[in-house]
Amino acid sequence: MPINIPQQLPAREILEKENIFVMDVDRARRQDIRPLNILILNLMPEKEKTEAQLLRLLGNTPLQVNVSFLYTATYESRNVSKSHLQQFYTTFEEVKGRRIDGMIITGAPIELMEFEEVSYWEELTDIMDWAKTNVTSLLHICWGAQAALYHYFGIGKFELPKKCSGVFSHTVNEPTVKLMRGFDDLFYAPHSRYTDVEIEKIKGHNDLQLLAYSEEAGAFIIMSKDERHIMITGHLEYEAHTLSEEYARDLAKGLDIDMPKNYFPDNNPTKKPINKWRSHAHLLFSNWLNYYVYQETPYEWD
Structure with missing residues (x-):
């Protein structure tokens, strides 16, 4: 949460130069507070695991x-x-008349398919539009x-020689x-993925900015x-054992898969x-x- 300090306090300029978020008294007085409405489009197959991972992070503020x-x-x-x-989910038809404060669109284990080949691609693009x-x-x-990079910004993906799986170091850009x-x-x-996007296309796109990247795993x-x-x-929402479970699952399927890097x-x-990575996931x-x-x-959507 922002800190609330007087407009003319000398420390304000110092804090702003350090990129600390401050709020003046006048703005604080004008603010009304209401619950935030977050919609999660959960495309992961094991939905209950993903629910717990995301709710843990959303609930820590x-x-x-x-x-x-x-x-879908x-x-x-x-x-x-x-x-x-039926008990916990809804469809786009039921929510498209609402305004939503924030939305999360999860991953899905279908990255080797072309986007247009995904059975719910048309529905997904309707939701994104x-x-x-x-x-x-x-x-x-x-x-x-x-x-999102493909639909909104025209940047496609490419298949990696081997699955990118593991825990990698990232640099703040x-x-x-x-x-x-x-x-x-x-x-x-x-x-944890079989495909990637070209980092140079992201850097060269007029409407995008690269905030963090990995020398091994690419744009993050x-x-x-x-x-x-x-x-x-990537998957900051993953629990400590998630990659281990995926690795065991892939081995059981007989896939030619490498051990997750920098993990065990x-x-x-x-x-x-x-x-x-837990602290940075929460952050x-x-x-x-x-x-x-x-x-x-807005406090009230028009």
């Missing part, structure tokens, strides 16, 4: 957040019960980030951007210059992985909710 879950009507998930979807005027800020994760406030110059984050945090779209190519202690898959979601949802969304 002083802000009151109302969360709704959305699923044009594709029926085989890994979750119908009763779970609707979000342009009905959602204050959008957070896109992994395949959801690639879909734009430390003064609000989303990166509090981030260490170097930080860790998990990745990308934001549109109007600050309405945030694309995360001593590269020994029998040892318990250590979570080295990212806290910054998003505060600076791009709470501070930007």
